[in-house]
């Protein structure tokens with residue numbers, strides 16, 4: 001962790017889904033911290049629990065899902081214990097969220113200007129005219145051409161990229177302290193993805209909003225984030241500064257992700273997928289969840305990997321990795337209890 005006091009702390013979070021086959025442990029003991037104004041990337045393969053973690057932070061998990069343990073402390077107050085009224089006030093005003101499918105998140109029957117103006121009027125105390133004027137300004141700030149005219153358009157009249165720009169304007173209209181963006185560019189044409197990410201980072205920087213960016217693409221993390229949490233099978237397996245972790249990953253899973261994606265313009269001869277798939281999350285794990293796919297475990301023949309879940313080690317201050325065999329293990333110290 002950096003020395004800053006975290007704005008949001010997730011402690012021991014567990015979210016499960018009841019299914020006929022047993023409880024899916026989608027988030028299985030996550031600890032995380034987000035500092036004011038920083039960009040935290042959450043990365044991992046499909047199904048490793050990123051979306052469920054993001055939704056759990058805002059208590060947006062529907063049945064058969066249930067948060068079964070943990071705390072989500074926003075500026076010291078546990079979101080999981082908040083009463084409905086406080087929770088409603090928190091969402092959108094303090095913490096906002098944007099999703100993968102911008103068009104599905106917009107109201108098809110409402111002009112886009114009104115969709116931005118509404119929260120400004122109802123929750124930001126603006127008059128109708130002020131809210132509309134600000135909505136037009138915000139459309140301009142997120143790069144919508146002819147914002148006055150576009151404010152009167154309906155969602156079906158704009159492109160997917162423009163819809164995501166509108167969602168960013170809506171999410172940031174009330175200047176939240178934290179924005180959670182779940183794969184915000186996955187549904188968009190590749191040509192606009194980089195522009196939208198750049199816009200997101202720029203708007204958050206201007207407003208001093210911290211950003212949690214959920215992505216399966218470690219290249220996006222390299223481009224955007226200050227810190228990264230790498231998730232595998234419902235857990236954070238490595239967590240720290242992007243420069244440390246992408247420069248010298250301690251966890252074999254992080255190394256596998258890096259090998260399977262082009263990063264920071266590095267010239268790579270060949271991309272290699274990590275063989276195998278994520279484990280069945282209904283089964284209790286006896287050792288490291290990644291052990292069956294882990295090259296380092298195969299080379300070292302470490303039986304401990306199969307029988308004991310690794311605690312967090314600290315390769316360096318502010319850097320945690322859950323691996324018995326991590327690079328630099330001799331210097332690595334077990335993490336304090338809160339992170340173990």
Ligand SMILES: Nc1ncnc2c1ncn2[C@@H]1O[C@H](COP(=O)(O)OP(=O)(O)OP(=O)(O)O)[C@@H](O)[C@H]1O
Pocket residue numbers: 017019024025026044045046047048049050051052053064065216281
């Ligand atoms: N409603 C649900 N019922 C049962 N299982 C669920 C439900 N929603 C999610 N899961 C399971 O929880 C696990 C984590 O899913 P999650 O969507 O968080 O993964 P992800 O890392 O965000 O992947 P993706 O990038 O594909 O969205 C998966 O095994 C998924 O099948």
